[in-house]
Amino acid sequence: MSTDGTWLLTVEEESALLPARHACGELPADCQRQVPAYAERVSQARVRARASSRSKRAAGGERRSIRLMLDMKQPLRWNAGVLRQLDLRFGDVSQELRYKQSLNREVLFGGLVCVAAGAIGVVVAVLPAIVREASRTDLPLEGFDARVAVFCTWVVNLTLMSTHILLSALSLATGCASSWNWEAFFALVVSVFAASMSLGNFWHLPLLAGQDPVSLWAHDARGSDIFVLLAIDAVLTMVAMYVPIRSCILWIPFLCAVVPYIVNTLMLRSVFADSHLILGAMLGLGAMAYHGALRRETTHRNKWIIEHVVEEAEEVILQQNSTIQETTAQVKGLRVVAEALCDVILNLDSKLHVCGAGVQQDGFFETRVEGKRFAELLTESDRSRFKQLVASSKAGFPVCMPATIQKQFLTHEVHLLLVNTGESRGAQFLVGIRIESEQILAQEEGDPASKTTGAAGRRFQSVVPTSAANVDFEEDDLSCKTYPRWDEQAVAAPTPARTRALCIKKVMPRWQVLRDPASCCQAAAHQVPM
Known part of the structure; x- marks a missing residue:
């Protein structure tokens, strides 16, 4: 990585990537490893890329590097050192918005499953505690003590989670509210749930309230400390694996889960004497879950780029096929009209050579014209005008000009109808010849050879x-x-x-x-x- 957040490749790396870049139109390196199945289709796509060379001095010598400025994948980097590598957003805001919208249904379904699992866990863990505490006679629920605060915390969480479940199920079933920011809604629900597990559990909340959790609860609350650690890790792992939240949002639930737990462990009394082991386990598990989420998002983004490029290529191909069909139909119509109005039809290739000539064309010109330049069949004065006519022609639009065709025995005053078919292969031009007048070449008297010189300097047999x-x-x-x-x-x-x-x-x-x-x-x- 360079200081401005662009990708830097060495000469050896660049040489190794040249075949893949040529096949997939300058896609990112991560995409190139997935491209073989799409190479043939992706090669037709139009992906914008710019490359510039710059020199860089390294330890012990110079190393050339190439900066690849990719419009398809140029992240909106943060301005803080290593953190900029954690932001995988595209540089194009509209492209990032399309990618975010493409994740809505996966976020809805995955979020629905995760939140439903969390709601079931809350009911299983909190409801028996509410029943036990409500039936106690030695320490009944009176006033607003730590137990009531714990129960209220989880009732609020359960209400928020139920709302998310109902709205997500309704959106999946009917398709309504599909434009909502479900990613932010799910991140809010998970953040509140994770913070509640770190702060509002059976062990830490009574300690924050200045009460002893061992004597406060009817059950042994010391197991809540290790249970919270496992529950937080399970929630973060589930979110990282099954819900495609972007990394620019994912760090918020992770922060709300890990930081309060670490603060409580450092400031409050812990069940375990070796609290540093608990902190290390929390940091390690959270880091691995977040790293897995980054890898999943990178793979998902690269796959989306390939699919997006293929879709654009297919749209371009469909447009080109439609244009080709329209042009072909138009040229066919012009050919029919030309055959009805003209005496002879010729096909010319891109170099203005006659192609596909038959008996009719050879009989008209009294010689074999296949492969000849059409300009050679015109008089000297008409050749430059014909070249200008060809240069001014556009695909599908006919143009005309009067000309003189010199044959072996006759001179024809004709009108030329030129149609540019727009095809790069085969017959690119269609030329229709309409004869307006015909004149027999004259012969000088007393010419023993019975020949006369034509306009092009050739010898023509006399008619007489x-x-x-x-x-x-x-x-x-x-x-x-x-x-x-x-x-x-x-x-x-x-x-x-x-x-x-x-x-x-x-x-x-x-x-x-x-x-x-x-x-x-x-x-x-x-x-x-x-």
């Missing part, structure tokens, strides 16, 4: 073959004009026979249909489909 170089392109009725996809008013003009032959020769291979010269209509007007 060399054998048809004598075609008169200056004729008024020669038209290669294309029309919008849904323009129903546009009517294609008839074309001459030479132009029809040229179109059929070039269009039919794209349709993968063999031309039958015998059955081909020579009078019909042919139009390149959009």
Whole structure:
């Protein structure tokens, strides 16, 4: 421990804890020993932790130490030396309040059992004494002597304990008053009961009143001294084991039980000559009971931390699953809309490479596009605009831009519909291509290679073959004009026979249909489909 109450680990200890810290998200060391069963789930949780390094000089050399500032478990320490280690409260007040509320039902049930056992003990011990003293003729109960004070003390205790039993049973049965501070109520009942055993017993109270307990009671009261010691130890052990009272409250009942007994033993007459043995036994038994309570609380807090982290992780996972389902449904809807409005659909990965391309995509681009960068299919001027479009896209929101796609024989003026699916694996982007216009690449006359250079510096095969170089392109009725996809008013003009032959020769291979010269209509007007 450092002077400010934080945990200090040596380099060797830190190295040993690295695997557990990595698996459980910077949980305390005590939790890490319990984590293996929860490691896989806890690894998804988001636990805040800060670590800083500082140097420290020790005897004989320097030792590096690492201060772990844990938001999940940074106790509200007391400002007094060793006592700060006895306070196990969390640094976060709201978290400590949630932990306290989680103990309410256990405090109710355990407190009900302990108080009921104490009430039965009071009735068994005090009721026979009341009957004996009330029937005495040599020293009847007259006035307010030490015997009446003892009886009144235990009647008050029995009333307080009965009230606690009734309210606890009612709360457990009906769930009412669950927000009450049952921990403080139980601590009050136990403190009064423990102080009454130390002060209001058959031996010490008559001595405090200046009377001889041997001649005062009808029974031999000398056994009360050792009986009180055993009863106090039994009560403290029962509270430490079965009632999860926090250590910041538990010290009050222990103090009310041990201190009055020690004071009475030192100041008043004791049955035993060796009173130091009685004092040693009381201190030893009380210290062991309190230490056991601290260990139980530490284990319980660590278990609660793990369960709390797992619950938070499950909530995060549920939220993420819900978000993924909503995004998936939205992307599916956008895909359906894109397939209805667009001519071609492409999937792009996070690096904007085409993935999952099929025959339709390869046929549209007249080449195999699987694994290619989509920007390479655009003209040089549209590539930077497409990158800006990708950078501005958000998950689930479609964006559009006009672009030009250069293929081997054709140039398409298209609209691109880009949808960011938000997935980190597989298809991250959905691209829909809607063709607005199509233009056949021109060929320079006299080019013996029958090739022309495209916009991207590549060589494209000319649409017009060399054998048809004598075609008169200056004729008024020669038209290669294309029309919008849904323009129903546009009517294609008839074309001459030479132009029809040229179109059929070039269009039919794209349709993968063999031309039958015998059955081909020579009078019909042919139009390149959009």
